[in-house]
Amino acid sequence: MQQIAGILLMGGKSSRFNKDKAYAIYDGKYFYEHIFEVISSHVESTIVVAHDKQKVDDHVQVISDVARFQGQGPLAGIYSAMIAKEAEWYVVLPVDMPFIDSSIIKTLIAHRMKEVNGVVARIRDKIQPLVAVYHRSICDVIHKHLIAEKRSMHSLLDVLRVEYVDFTDDDAHAFRNINTQEEYELYMKE
Template sequence: MTNASGSRARRTRATGGRCASSSKRTSTACTSGRTRRTSSRTPMPTHAEVTGLILAGGASRRFGRDKALATLDGVPFVARVHAALSAHAASVLVATGPTPRAYPVDARVVLDAVPDGGPLAGLDAGLAACQTPWLVSSAVDLPFLTVGALQPLLSDVPEAVDVAVALADDGRRQPTVALWRVATVGTVVAERLAAGRLALHGLVDRLEAREVSIHGLHNVNRPSEL
């Protein structure tokens, strides 16, 4: 289903028996057999209600050096992603893995509680530090990400949705680029991390999700891809 913003809505069953159905005016959400009526849309999160998270804890083995400090048109990847996120967020966090790294951006460093936990561990660290209702994330290796590209992700969020996740131009889900509802996602992330279920795709499958087409998403894994 495609709405006026060009996004494709998708609902998946969340943990705990949670389900949701929608109509033009209202949606019905149910948890453990109890049904409640809610409005079908929540207002677009305000700048003050959103924290940004840069996922920068990878080893950059294929790139050969820390991708966060690689440059495009003279600007480090981490600074380009920071600029895209900070336009929509009151503050920005950067998850650097289990050890701190210094980057040339105005962002608080958060550390993974679980070594070798991949992006899920970075997301867990960001959620634990987040003081706002929403967390918008991006991997650091997306230097072509723009302020405008993220706009549809934060627009027209159904009330029952836990995450709005980006779809790349090829239709594939890009779960590092997402808007997460902190109140409902944090526990699920922590449980999956403790169980060693590290795939972000698997996490999204366990949540009520909305998929949003985002143009220009291009991971840079090697210098030759710039």
């Protein structure tokens, strides 16, 4: 079994962005390519969880959400990746944080310990459940939440043993996530 696998979530609707965020460009590359590179530098293999209309490079392993939970949000994506690829731990990242820095992933990975089943980033007191490392043992818990239609990441965190890792203001830029065209235009100018 792999020690750590990567999960790149890109199967969202991008409804606030009005087109697919995964293919927005930053520094000459698609968002998904940036995130893929950042995750892949820390794990043995990365799995992309996309929806049917999305295409990725041939060398990238891509799956869809399992049919039962298709399009039910990030939890559905994490669950689908965990059952598709066996690993001890999973680094999870969203597709809409193009400035995310490799050192953040390194720090989260370093905080794994046997007492916890999740290591989650926090910046300026804001929890970032999709910038995290999760243990495979939570797969059953996620499944129960999905069945119960409890789709919020925060309600999952409430029942896990989580180590929160605080990042400083210096890292705030890296955690910017892009939901709207306005945010995209603003952040790309800075």
